Amino acid sequence: MxxxxxxxxxxxxxxxxxxxxxxxxxxxxxxxxxxxxxxxxxxxxxxxxxxxxxxxxxxxxxxxxxxxxxxAWKSELYLKPATHKITTKNHTLVSLETIEKNAIAYVDSLQLSTLIDRIDYRPKKGIAKIRFDEHFTELQINCYTGKVVSVKQRTDTIIEKIHDGSIVDYFIKNDASIxxxxxxxxxxxxxxxxxxxxxxxxxxxxxxxxxxxxxxx
CATH class of the missing domain: 1.10.287 (Helix Hairpins)
Incomplete structure (x- = not known):
């Protein structure tokens, strides 16, 4: 049991x-x-x-x-103007004020905006590059004579603006880059x-x- x-x-x-x-x-x-x-x-x-x-x-x-x-290949593809070579460097450099004045006068003769964005001043190379705020023209001015030696379009600047989206701000003239x-x-x-x-x-x-x-x- x-x-x-x-x-x-x-x-x-x-x-x-x-x-x-x-x-x-x-x-x-x-x-x-x-x-x-x-x-x-x-x-x-x-x-x-x-x-x-x-x-x-x-x-x-x-x-x-x-x-x-x-x-990345803008120089090799010639998307930016080549720096003009200045051979004569035995003169006194003209003032930055003269370069600015000559650049404004020249671009005004082209009936373009004279509002300067920047001046790339290179006294060692004897050249000054002037870029404008409202168009893509680049002037190169001889730092010894003050004369314009090159007038080209900055294609790389257009591409840069497309790259970062600021091309829209450029066309609608928005300085805040919203x-x-x-x-x-x-x-x-x-x-x-x-x-x-x-x-x-x-x-x-x-x-x-x-x-x-x-x-x-």
Whole structure:
């Protein structure tokens, strides 16, 4: 009688252990399924966002890449005027005021804006390069005679403005460069997001595969 009771008790405990083991296994599978579904849902969301942002930015990325390559090779592609060589350097240098005055007079004769953006004064080379604020003309003036020796268009400046988005500010005459700031900020944030979401899209499938492999072992 005692042996039968003992056997019945052991059988009862065994059934409890089996049921607990089955419950634990079922619960574990359920939790793993939730985890996998959560990762899969997250992956789908990031994939859609990654695709949408990439489609929006792709044209701008191509523009930046193309203009960046052109700017890197601007000297070799002759996109900027070559510096005029001054052979005679035995005279006294004319004043910067004279160079500015002559540049304004010359560009005024071309019926262009006389508002100077910068003067690149190179006394060692005997040349001064004058660039203007409202057009892309570059004058090169002999620092010894004050005469204009070169009149060219700064194609590289146009490309630079396209590259950083300031070309829009140039045409709408916005000195605050608001479009340039917005363009650069949005593009930078977009590229950061694409990079991070790309990493997530690469990692998440590996996590899901690892979870499934561990569960099947």
């Amino acid at each position: 005692f042996a039968k009771c003992k056997l019945a008790l052991l059988t009862y405990y065994y059934e409890i252990l089996v049921r607990f083991s089955l419950f634990s296994e079922t619960l574990n599978k359920f939790l793993l399924k939730i985890k996998i579904n959560k990762l899969a849902k997250s992956t789908r969301l990031y994939r859609n966002l990654h695709k949408t942002v990439a489609i929006i930015l792709v044209a701008f990325i191509l523009i930046i890449s193309a203009t960046g390559a052109l700017l 479009f340039k700031l917005l363009y650069s900020t949005i593009l930078a944030l977009g590229l950061i997001f694409i990079s991070i979401s790309g990493i997530i899209l690469w990692i998440n499938p590996k996590k899901i595969k690892k979870i499934k492999t561990t569960n099947n072992q």
